[in-house]
Amino acid sequence: MNIIVCLKQVPDTETQIKIGSDRQSIVTDDIKWVMNPYDEYGVEEALRLKEKHGGEVTVVGLGPKRVTESIRTALAMGADKGILISDGALDGSDSLAHAKAIAAAIKDLQYDLIFTGQRGVDDDLGIVGATLAEALNIPQLSLIVKVEVAEDGKSVKVQRPIEGETLVITSTLPALITAQKGLNEPRYASLPGIMKAKKKPLAEKSLADLGLNSADFGAGARKMKILELTPPPAREAGKIVPGETPQEKAAQLAKLLHDEAKVL
Amino acid sequence: MGDKRIFAGGEFLITDAAPEEVFTPEDFTDEHKMILETAKGFIEKEIQPIVDKLEEKDHDLVLSLLAKAGELGLLGTDVPEEYGGLGLDKVSTTLVAEAMGTAASFGVVYGAHTGIGSLPIVYFGNEAQKAKYLPKLASGEWCGAYCLTEPGAGTDALNAKTKAVLSEDGKYYILNGEKMFITNAGWASSFIVYAKVNGQEFTGFIVEKDFPGVSTGKEEKKMGMHGSSTRPVILEDAQVPVENVLYEVGKGHKIAFNILNIGRWKLGASAVGGCKGCVTEAVKYANGRIQFKVPISSFGMIKTKLANMAVKTYMSDSMMYRLAGMFDNKLETLDAEAKKSGAENAKTIEEYAAECSITKVYGSETLDYCVDEYVQILGGYGFCAEYPAERYYRDSRINRIWEGTNEINRMLVPGTMMRRALEGRLNLLPAAQAIAGELMTYSPLSVQLPDTPLALQEHMVKMSKKIALMVAGVAAQKFGPNLAKEQEVLAKIAEIIIEIFAMESGLLRTLKIISKNGEEKAKYQIEAVKVYVDEMVPQIELWAKQIVAYVEEGDMLRTQFAGIKKLARYQPIDAIRLKQSIAARIIELEAYPF
Numbered sequence: 001m002n003i004i005v006c007l008k009q010v011p012d013t014e015t016q017i018k019i020g021s022d023r024q025s026i027v028t029d030d031i032k033w034v035m036n037p038y039d040e041y042g043v044e045e046a047l048r049l050k051e052k053h054g055g056e057v058t059v060v061g062l063g064p065k066r067v068t069e070s071i072r073t074a075l076a077m078g079a080d081k082g083i084l085i086s087d088g089a090l091d092g093s094d095s096l097a098h099a100k101a102i103a104a105a106i107k108d109l110q111y112d113l114i115f116t117g118q119r120g121v122d123d124d125l126g127i128v129g130a131t132l133a134e135a136l137n138i139p140q141l142s143l144i145v146k147v148e149v150a151e152d153g154k155s156v157k158v159q160r161p162i163e164g165e166t167l168v169i170t171s172t173l174p175a176l177i178t179a180q181k182g183l184n185e186p187r188y189a190s191l192p193g194i195m196k197a198k199k200k201p202l203a204e205k206s207l208a209d210l211g212l213n214s215a216d217f218g219a220g221a222r223k224m225k226i227l228e229l230t231p232p233p234a235r236e237a238g239k240i241v242p243g244e245t246p247q248e249k250a251a252q253l254a255k256l257l258h259d260e261a262k263v264l
Numbered sequence: 265m266g267d268k269r270i271f272a273g274g275e276f277l278i279t280d281a282a283p284e285e286v287f288t289p290e291d292f293t294d295e296h297k298m299i300l301e302t303a304k305g306f307i308e309k310e311i312q313p314i315v316d317k318l319e320e321k322d323h324d325l326v327l328s329l330l331a332k333a334g335e336l337g338l339l340g341t342d343v344p345e346e347y348g349g350l351g352l353d354k355v356s357t358t359l360v361a362e363a364m365g366t367a368a369s370f371g372v373v374y375g376a377h378t379g380i381g382s383l384p385i386v387y388f389g390n391e392a393q394k395a396k397y398l399p400k401l402a403s404g405e406w407c408g409a410y411c412l413t414e415p416g417a418g419t420d421a422l423n424a425k426t427k428a429v430l431s432e433d434g435k436y437y438i439l440n441g442e443k444m445f446i447t448n449a450g451w452a453s454s455f456i457v458y459a460k461v462n463g464q465e466f467t468g469f470i471v472e473k474d475f476p477g478v479s480t481g482k483e484e485k486k487m488g489m490h491g492s493s494t495r496p497v498i499l500e501d502a503q504v505p506v507e508n509v510l511y512e513v514g515k516g517h518k519i520a521f522n523i524l525n526i527g528r529w530k531l532g533a534s535a536v537g538g539c540k541g542c543v544t545e546a547v548k549y550a551n552g553r554i555q556f557k558v559p560i561s562s563f564g565m566i567k568t569k570l571a572n573m574a575v576k577t578y579m580s581d582s583m584m585y586r587l588a589g590m591f592d593n594k595l596e597t598l599d600a601e602a603k604k605s606g607a608e609n610a611k612t613i614e615e616y617a618a619e620c621s622i623t624k625v626y627g628s629e630t631l632d633y634c635v636d637e638y639v640q641i642l643g644g645y646g647f648c649a650e651y652p653a654e655r656y657y658r659d660s661r662i663n664r665i666w667e668g669t670n671e672i673n674r675m676l677v678p679g680t681m682m683r684r685a686l687e688g689r690l691n692l693l694p695a696a697q698a699i700a701g702e703l704m705t706y707s708p709l710s711v712q713l714p715d716t717p718l719a720l721q722e723h724m725v726k727m728s729k730k731i732a733l734m735v736a737g738v739a740a741q742k743f744g745p746n747l748a749k750e751q752e753v754l755a756k757i758a759e760i761i762i763e764i765f766a767m768e769s770g771l772l773r774t775l776k777i778i779s780k781n782g783e784e785k786a787k788y789q790i791e792a793v794k795v796y797v798d799e800m801v802p803q804i805e806l807w808a809k810q811i812v813a814y815v816e817e818g819d820m821l822r823t824q825f826a827g828i829k830k831l832a833r834y835q836p837i838d839a840i841r842l843k844q845s846i847a848a849r850i851i852e853l854e855a856y857p858f
Contacts, residue, residue, distance in 0.1 A: 016854075188305045189298055
C-alpha cells in the first residue's frame with residue numbers, strides 16, 4: 001500500500017517564543033525547527049503499515065528550504081521519497097492555501113492513505129487535514145489513536161477517543177487520517193537510516209510545477225488574517241498566607257479564598 | 265569543510281590557520297545534525313529516565329541498552345561497513361561521544377566499548393579478527409573492554425608483569441597476570457589484553473571472556489560512575505589462541521598508545537557534552553531559585569559563574585571538532601589498502617598525539633570546573649543526591665585520571681612537539697630562533713591592528729605562540745635532553761600551549777561565524793573570545809616568566825623578562841560587562857548559549 005505523509009516544520013516545543021514588532025508574527029532568529037510532533041506520529045504509523053503491508057511512503061512538506069531537513073529526517077526514519085513544495089509566493093499564505101498546494105502535489109500520486117498531524121503545534125489551527133481531504137474528495141478520519149488496515153488493503157478501521165469512550169470507525173480507502181498523540185511511539189532515525197536517506201529522492205516543486213497560480217497564494221490571498229499575537233499574561237507573584245499557628249493560617253486562607261479568589 | 269588543508273601535528277604553534285581551514289560545528293552537514301539528534305534522543309528517552317536505576321549496575325539492563333544503541337548504529341560509527349558498522353567520519357563519532365556526555369555511567373560503558381574496547385581491532389586487527397569480532401561489537405551483542413593497567417603498571421604502562429608464553433603445541437599463548445581498573449569488566453565478552461611474550465615483548469591479544477583461565481575479580485567501590493563496572497581481570501594460565509595476537513608480537517605499544525590518543529580526544533568530546541548539560545541545568549535552577557525576592561541568576565557572582573562555564577565550554581567544544589576535522593582530513597588521504605594497515609593507521613593517529621593530549625586535559629578540566637560551579641550554584645541542594653549536580657560532580661573526577669593522567673598528558677604535549685622538532689618533522693627551532701631576532705626590533709607600541717572584530721585577540725594569540733616558542737627554546741637550550749626531567753617547567757610550557765590551542769580554536773570558529781553570518785549574529789561568540797583571551801594573556805605571561813625565572817639569572821633573566829613583557833603587552837578590556845552580556849543570554853535562553 002502506498003502512503004503519503006504530510007509534514008510541517010514547526011519551532012521546537014522548547015523554544016521560547018518571542019512576538020515580533022509587527023505584533024502579527026514571531027521572531028524566527030533563534031528558533032530550532034523540528035518536524036511537527038503530530039506529523040511524526042503520522043510518519044511512524046505509515047512506516048509500520050509499510051512494514052506490514054509493503055508499498056511506499058512518500059513525505060510531502062511545504063515551506064522554505066529548511067523544511068528539507070525535516071523531510072530528510074522522515075527519510076532517515078525509513079520513508080522512501082520526499083517532495084518539498086517551495087515557492088517564494090507561498091510566504092504569508094494561510095492554511096487553506098497550504099492545503100490547496102499540497103492537494104495539487106498529491107492528486108496525481110498513487111495513494112491508499114494520507115496522514116497529517118491532527119494539528120501543527122505552532123498555530124494549533126488543525127485545518128490542513130480537513131481541507132486536504134475535502135480537496136481530494138476522500139474521507140477524513142480525525143484525531144486517530146489506532147489504525148488497522150484490512151487484509152485486502154481496501155478498508156481501514158480506526159479508533160478515536162471521545163470523552164473517555166472510544167469511537168471505532170471503518171472507512172474505505174483511500175482516506176485521510178489525522179494523527180493524535182497516543183497513536184504510536186515514533187522511532188528515532190538510526191544512523192544507517194540517516195546515511196541511506198542521503199541517497200533517497202527528494203523533489204522540489206514550485207507552484208508553477210504544480211500548475212498553480214501564484215496569485216492565489218501569499219499574504220494578499222489570505223482568507224484568514226491574524227490581527228494580533230499576544231503573549232500569555234505573566235504569572236502573578238504568589239502570596240504567603242500570614243499567621244502564627246496552623247489554625248490562624250487556615251483561617252486566613254479560607255478568608256482569602258472567599259474574599260479575594262471568590263472560590264468559596 | 266574548509267579546503268582540506270592537512271596540518272602536521274603540533275603545527276598550530278607555528279602556523280596560523282585560516283578560519284576556513286579548520287572544521288567547526290558550523291560545518292556540520294545535515295547528516296551530522298541528524299546523528300546528534302538521534303544520539304540525544306536515545307539518551308533523553310532511554311537513559312535519563314532511568315539514571316538512578318543505572319547506578320545499580322544491572323548487567324541485563326546495561327547490555328540491553330547497549331544492544332539498543334547498537335540497533336541505532338551508535339556503536340558502529342568507527343567500524344567499517346563490511347564489518348557491520350557505518351565507517352563514518354570522526355566528526356560523526358565526536359558528535360555521538362558528545363551526546364554520551366550526558367548519559368551518566370552509560371557514557372562510560374559506551375566510551376570504553378566503542379573506543380578502547382573496539383578500536384584496537386578496527387585499526388590493528390587482521391581480516392579474520394575483524395570479521396569475527398567487529399560485527400558483534402558494532403551491534404552491541406558483545407561488550408568490549410581494554411586491559412592495560414596493572415597493580416604495578418599505571419602511568420608506567422609498559423612495566424606490565426602479565427606474561428604470555430607459547431604453549432608446547434604452538435597453538436596458544438598462555439597468559440598469566442592481573443589487570444586492574446578494567447571498565448566494563450563485569451559484562452564484557454571480549455578484552456583487549458596486553459602481555460609480554462616471554463616477559464619481554466609487549467603484545468596485544470584479543471581475549472574472550474569464556475577462554476579457559478579468564479575471570480574477573482570484585483567490583484571496585486568508586487567515587488563516581490557507579491553504573492559502570494570496574495573490576496580486575498585475572499588471567500590464570502589463560503589459553504589465548506595464537507590467531508588472537510593483535511597486530512604483531514612486540515608491537516603492543518603501538519596499539520596501546522595510539523588507541524589512547526583517540527580515547528583522549530573522545531573523552532574530551534564527551535566532557536563537552538557534560539559541560540553543556542551543566543550550564544543548562546545550572547541556569548534553569550538559578551532562574552527558578554528565589555532569594556531576597558529575586559532569582560539568584562540576577563546576582564552578579566552567579567552571572568560570572570554561568571558566563572565562565574559557557575565560555576570555557578565554547579573553547580573546549582571548538583577544539584574537539586577542530587581536531588575531529590584534522591583527523592578526517594588526514595584519514596581521507598589514506599587509500600582503502602592503507603586503511604587496512606595497522607602501521608598506516610598508527611602513523612595517522614600518532615600524528616595528532618599532542619592535540620589529543622591537549623583536548624583530554626582541557627576537556628576534563630573544563631568539565632571539572634563546570635561541575636564544581638554547578639554544585640555551587642545549587643548551594644545546599646547541589647550537595648544533596650536528590651539533584652543531578654551531586655552525581656555530575658562525582659562522575660567528572662575520574663576524567664582527569666584515566667586515559668593517561670592529566671599530568672602525563674601535560675608532559676606529552678611539549679614532549680611530543682619537541683621530539684618532532686628534533687626529528688625534523690616540526691619546524692619549531694627556526695621559529696624559536698627567529699623570535700630572538702624579532703624581539704630586538706619589535707615594539708608593541710607600533711603595532712597597527714586592522715579595524716576588524718577580534719583583531720586584537722588574533723594578535724594576542726600570535727604573540728602567545730611566540731611566547732611559547734621563546735620559553736620552550738630557552739628551557740631546551742638550558743637543559744638539553746634533561747628537560748624531560750624538569751616536570752615543573754614542562755607543565756608550564758604545556759599550560760601555555762594548551763591555552764593557545766583553546767584560544768585559537770575559539771577564535772577561528774568565531775571568525776568563521778562572523779564571515780558566514782555577520783558580526784551581529786556572532787555577538788556572544790565574539791564576547792566569549794574577548795573575555796577568554798583577556799584572562800589568558802596575563803596568565804600566559806606569568807607562566808612564561810616563572811619558567812625563565814627558574815631557568816635564567818642575572819642579565820639574561822632581565823632580557824628574557826623584557827622580551828616576554830613586550831610580547832605580552834596587552835590592555836585589559838571590560839570583561840565584567842562582557843560576561844554580564846553573555847550571562848544575560850544564557851539566562852534568557854535557559855541553556856548553553858553558543
